[in-house]
Amino acid sequence: xxxxxxxxxxxxxxxxxxxxxxxxxxxxxxxxxxxxxxxxxxxxxxxxxxxxxxxxxxxxxxxxxxxxxxxxxxxxxxxxxxxxxxxxxxxxxxxxxxxxxxxxxxxxxxxxxxxxxxxxxxxxxxxxxxxxxxxxxxxxxxxxxxxxxxxxxxxx
Numbered sequence: 001x002x003x004x005x006x007x008x009x010x011x012x013x014x015x016x017x018x019x020x021x022x023x024x025x026x027x028x029x030x031x032x033x034x035x036x037x038x039x040x041x042x043x044x045x046x047x048x049x050x051x052x053x054x055x056x057x058x059x060x061x062x063x064x065x066x067x068x069x070x071x072x073x074x075x076x077x078x079x080x081x082x083x084x085x086x087x088x089x090x091x092x093x094x095x096x097x098x099x100x101x102x103x104x105x106x107x108x109x110x111x112x113x114x115x116x117x118x119x120x121x122x123x124x125x126x127x128x129x130x131x132x133x134x135x136x137x138x139x140x141x142x143x144x145x146x147x148x149x150x151x152x153x154x155x156x
Contacts, residue, residue, distance in 0.1 A: 001021070001023050001024070001064075001068050002021070002022050003020070003071075003072040004019065004020050004072070004131065004132055005018070005019055005020075005072070005130055005131075006018040006019055006020050006034065014038075015038075016037070016038040017036070017038075018035065019035045019036075019037065019069060020032070020033070020132075021033040021034075021035055021065050021069055023064060023065070029050065029051060030049070031047065031050075031053065031061070031064075032047070032049075033046065033048075033061070033065060034046040034047075035069055042070075044061075044062075047061065097128075097129045097130065103139070104142050104143040104146045104148055105143075105148055107125055107128075107136075107139045107140060107142075107143045108143040108149050110124050110125050110128045110129075111140060111149060112149070121140075122137060122140065125139060125140060
């Protein structure tokens with residue numbers, strides 16, 4: 001199962017965030033869900049399954065995705081969203097990733113650190129940014145173009 005942020009809309013102090021959730025099963029079955037989090041409440045906006053879910057499976061879907069989605073949203077099962085500490089502020093699964101040059105510099109740092117540790121650098125960028133593999137590859141490419149990473153292929 002994987003959960004990743006899709007987009008977020010902020011208005012004054014309130015924020016509404018959408019998340020993609022994917023359940024992949026060993027037999028090739030797949031369930032894709034678009035969930036929205038607003039004011040501490042989670043709602044499912046879209047569910048697509050291949051093959052189609054039975055009514056019993058659809059009813060169990062919430063149980064399947066509850067814990068990973070709660071972690072990604074920063075909502076714990078025991079936490080009441082209405083009683084958040086003012087000092088701590090609202091929690092998120094990952095901090096907001098900076099845009100522009102600073103974001104590219106941080107992507108390059110994550111990428112090089114992962115290479116030095118001998119782990120997959122693309123996966124490290126995915127974990128750090130919270131973006132999908134495709135978006136992370138795009139960020140890595142932008143870091144290369146900005147000169148923070150060496151070119152991928154030697155020019156002749």
